[in-house]
Structures are given as structure tokens and as C-alpha cells.
Amino acid sequence: MKRPESPLRTAATFAAVAVCAATAACSSSSDDAGTTESSDTYTWWDPYPQHDDTSEWAQRVAACGDEAGVTIERTAYDTTALTNQALLSAQEGTAPDIILLDNPAVSTLADTGMLTTMDEFGLDTTAMDENLLAAGVVDGEAYGVPIGANTLAIYYNQDILADAGVDPAAITDWASLTAALESVTAAGHKGITFAGIGTEEGSFQFLPWFWGAGADLRQLDSPEAVEALELWTGWLDEEYAPNSVITNSQNTVWEEFLTGTFAFAENGTWQVNSAAEADFPTGVIALPARDGGVAPTPTGGEFITAPVQNDTGRYEVTTQIVECMTTPEGLVETATTFAYYIPPTQEGQEALVADQAELEPWVDAVRNAKGRTSDDLGTDYPLISEALWTAVQNALSGAMSADEALQQAQADADAATS
Incomplete structure (x- = not known):
């Protein structure tokens, strides 16, 4: 997942579904895309419309169907349309056998009762890294398994650091x-760029x-949270970061970094290939926690989920398909197909690093990463997140102090989630 998108509150999502259904503008699939009438055909939805039927990804999916002795009918939607279409299929009783979901959306669909738990489904999750699996856990039950994870770190310009x-x-x-x-700006270079956009x-x-300050999403106005936001506002005050961070998306951050004028940029695993092709030598360091060590970073990436089926006999073959996609070899293949998803198992991570040693910093980052909906935040997360990004905007723009902005954010989050 290159751009993390927050899941919608259930009621709001159903409203969006209604709009999609009325306008037929949210999906190009046929009305019966989610039907599972044929025992020889299993339906699969994913958020990768950029990968058509001739792509390596589509061929991998089809091969896992072949291995299970069935044909997979794959339909791709963009991320938001996929969540909407999934909720609509639950209402209509046409849910596919498998859905790949952006990980924060798992709790949204689980909340409707349309997903099986992995225990009910019969899939062993013990090999999955607990911190990555947690993004799909609701009330102690796993409702999906990650096919990989991407996350954030700090890219740096080696020439600028050497000069400074x-x-x-x-x-x-x-x-x-x-x-x-301080050193790089004193040497005449730009410091760090990041995405502080209000999304x-x-x-x-x-x-x-x-998180690196020790803050908790249930208490947005804690002293630790204030310290984290003051770090960012302090960088702007000292001109270590540009004012453009207030409106920067992650793509804009990367465009700024590729100009070769910034020493550092916060960005994701998905820029590994672009960094290697930059006009200057680059490197990667982990995002540091306040007092040292690696800060927990949020996980991006999709989960394989299994919607509830009237014919529970279908689960056996579905399990075979999912297991095929999540072997160590399969996870490494996914990692390289999406440049780069880090496998969610130790065996898969070791296999990836053995093949591409330069990805080890990203493996370390993922091992320390945390799901945005972890800590049983579930469908409360998007509401808390909106309050948080609003606070960041208010503080970076100078409209409020960090303390004031986060106090307002906590009040807004309490009102939204109560």
C-alpha cells in the first residue's frame, strides 16, 4: 500500500455503498462478481487494479487456484471502492471467497459480521509476526492474515551528509x-521533509x-504526545523542515527529496527502487524513538480475509489458496512484486534478506512496526486519526500551540467515539 487510507465508519461506508450502487461509478465489475455458484470457481477481490490479467501478480493468484484444483475469478478495485463493494456484497449475500483488504479496513468489515475468524476458517496463524497480525485482530480474534507489510523509515542523501x-x-x-x-542546514543544505498533510x-x-515518544492513541493530549508534536513544530521554527510539509503528501515528499537538495525524507518501503535510481547516492536509517532505539512505525499492506459463506464446505479449498499465497516462497514473491512488501513471517523475512541484503533495514522496521487499529481501537481508529491529523495541522500552521491542538484533538476524539 503506497498511500494508507483510513477505513470509513460503518454507517458512513454503507452510505457510500448506496451512492456507488445508485451511480454505478465505483466499480467496473458485473453485478454477479461476488457470486460463488460454481464449485470449480472461487472468487477473489483485491485492491490492485494496476495489475491486469497478464501481470505477475494475477498469474500468481491464478497459479494458487490451479494448485487447489479450481479456477480463480479475480476482480480488482481501488482501495476505497473495494471496502464499499465488500459491504454491499455482504448485504446482498454475494460476498467473494477471498478479499484482500487494506489492513485498517479489516476491523470495519469484521464489525459487520461478514468475515470469518481465522480459527473458524481453519488457518494456522502461529507463524505470523504478532505485531503484524495484530492489525487484523478484533476482540482477540484474527479476521485475516497479512500478505506482507510496508512501513516508514528515513531516507538520506549521502552526498549532503558527507559534505556536512x-x-x-x-x-x-x-x-x-x-x-x-542543524549540521546540514549550517552547511547550506535543506534538512528534512515529511508529510504533515491533513489526511x-x-x-x-x-x-x-x-509512538516513539511513548504516547497512546487513547490519550492524544498526553505530555508524550505534546513532545512529539513540538519536535515537528520546532523543526519548522528552526527552518530544519520547510513550510511545505503542512500540505505535503507522501508523493510530494518524495518529489522534494529527489531534487537532491534535502538531507532527509520520511517515506516508505515502496520507494526502494526509486531511491536506487536517484541522481545521488542514498541510504536508509530507522526512525528513531525519542530516547533511542527504533520507533514503532505504522504498518501498511493488505490482509487476506475470508467472508462468511452459506456453503461452509468451500472453506477447505479457500484455505488451500490462502496457504499457497503465504508460503515463505510466496511471501517473498509478493515482496518483490510490490517493491517491497516485507514478509510477515520470520522465515519469509530471512529468505528475502538472503536474496536482497539491502532490505535488512526495512525488515528491522517492520519487526518494530505496529498496526494502526492495534490496541483494540478497531473502528474507532479513523475517528481518532482524524482528530490527530487535525491537531498536527493546527500546530504546524501556528493556529494553536502543540498542547492546545492536542487538547482539542482529545476532546474531538472523545466526542466522536462515545
Whole structure:
């Protein structure tokens, strides 16, 4: 997932479904795309319309159907349309056998009762990294398994750091990162760029600093949260970061970094290939926690889920298809197909690093990552996230102090989730 999108509140999502159904503008699939009448055909939905039937991804999906002795009928939607279409299919009784969902949407669909738990489904999840599986856990039950994860780290321009005498290996906490920013700007370069935009992308990029300070999403106005937001506002005050971060998307951040004028950029696994092709040498360091170590970063990526079927006998073959997609070899293939998803199992991660050692920093980041809906936030997460990104906007723009902005955010989150 290159751009994390927040799941919609159930009622709002059903409203969106109604609009889609009325306008027929949200999907190009036929009305019976989710039917499962044939025992030889299994239906599969995913959020990858960029991968057509001739792509390596589509061929992988089809091959897992062949291995299970069935034909897979694959339909692709964009991320938001997929969630809407899934909810509509639940109402109509036409849910597909398998849906790949952006991980924050799992709790939204689970909340409707349309997904089986992995225990009910009969899939063993013990090999999955607990921190990655947690994004699909609701009330102690796993409603899906990750096919991989992407997350955030800090890319750096090696030429700029060398010119400023900065050793990237010495950046291990907030103090050393801020010192590095002081050095590169003193040497005449730009410091760091990130996405503080007023959308889910803004929350996604702020969460490593928020969690890295020890803050909790149930208490947005804690001293730790204030300290994290003051880190960002302090960088703007010192001109270590540009004012453009207030409206930057993650794509804009990357465009700024590729100009070669910034020392650092916060961005994701999906930029690995682009970084390798940049006009200057690049490197990657983990996002540091306030007092040292690696900060928890939010996980992006999709989960395989199994909607409830009237014919429970279908689950046996569906399990075979899912198991085929989540072997160590299959997870590595997914990782490289999507450049790059980090496998959610230790065996898969080790296989990936053995093949591509330069991805080890990303494996470390994913091992320390955290699901946005973890801690049983479930469908409360998008409401809390909106309050958080609004606070970031208010503080970065100077409309409020960090403390005031987060106090308002907590009040808004309490009102929205009560």
C-alpha cells in the first residue's frame, strides 16, 4: 500500500455503498462478481487494479487456484471502492471467497459480521509476526492474515551528509537527529521533509514520532504526545523542515527529496527502487524513538480475509489458496512484486534478506512496526486519526500551540467515539 487510507465508519461506508450502487461509478465489475455458484470457481477481490490479467501478480493468484484444483475469478478495485463493494456484497449475500483488504479496513468489515475468524476458517496463524497480525485482530480474534507489510523509515542523501560531516550511523535518537539537521542546514543544505498533510497520510507519518515518544492513541493530549508534536513544530521554527510539509503528501515528499537538495525524507518501503535510481547516492536509517532505539512505525499492506459463506464446505479449498499465497516462497514473491512488501513471517523475512541484503533495514522496521487499529481501537481508529491529523495541522500552521491542538484533538476524539 503506497498511500494508507483510513477505513470509513460503518454507517458512513454503507452510505457510500448506496451512492456507488445508485451511480454505478465505483466499480467496473458485473453485478454477479461476488457470486460463488460454481464449485470449480472461487472468487477473489483485491485492491490492485494496476495489475491486469497478464501481470505477475494475477498469474500468481491464478497459479494458487490451479494448485487447489479450481479456477480463480479475480476482480480488482481501488482501495476505497473495494471496502464499499465488500459491504454491499455482504448485504446482498454475494460476498467473494477471498478479499484482500487494506489492513485498517479489516476491523470495519469484521464489525459487520461478514468475515470469518481465522480459527473458524481453519488457518494456522502461529507463524505470523504478532505485531503484524495484530492489525487484523478484533476482540482477540484474527479476521485475516497479512500478505506482507510496508512501513516508514528515513531516507538520506549521502552526498549532503558527507559534505556536512554527518555520520548516519550516529543518528539513534531525536537529539542526534536534530543535531544532524542543524549540521546540514549550517552547511547550506535543506534538512528534512515529511508529510504533515491533513489526511490519513499525515497521521501515518506522525505516528512514529507519537509512538516513539511513548504516547497512546487513547490519550492524544498526553505530555508524550505534546513532545512529539513540538519536535515537528520546532523543526519548522528552526527552518530544519520547510513550510511545505503542512500540505505535503507522501508523493510530494518524495518529489522534494529527489531534487537532491534535502538531507532527509520520511517515506516508505515502496520507494526502494526509486531511491536506487536517484541522481545521488542514498541510504536508509530507522526512525528513531525519542530516547533511542527504533520507533514503532505504522504498518501498511493488505490482509487476506475470508467472508462468511452459506456453503461452509468451500472453506477447505479457500484455505488451500490462502496457504499457497503465504508460503515463505510466496511471501517473498509478493515482496518483490510490490517493491517491497516485507514478509510477515520470520522465515519469509530471512529468505528475502538472503536474496536482497539491502532490505535488512526495512525488515528491522517492520519487526518494530505496529498496526494502526492495534490496541483494540478497531473502528474507532479513523475517528481518532482524524482528530490527530487535525491537531498536527493546527500546530504546524501556528493556529494553536502543540498542547492546545492536542487538547482539542482529545476532546474531538472523545466526542466522536462515545
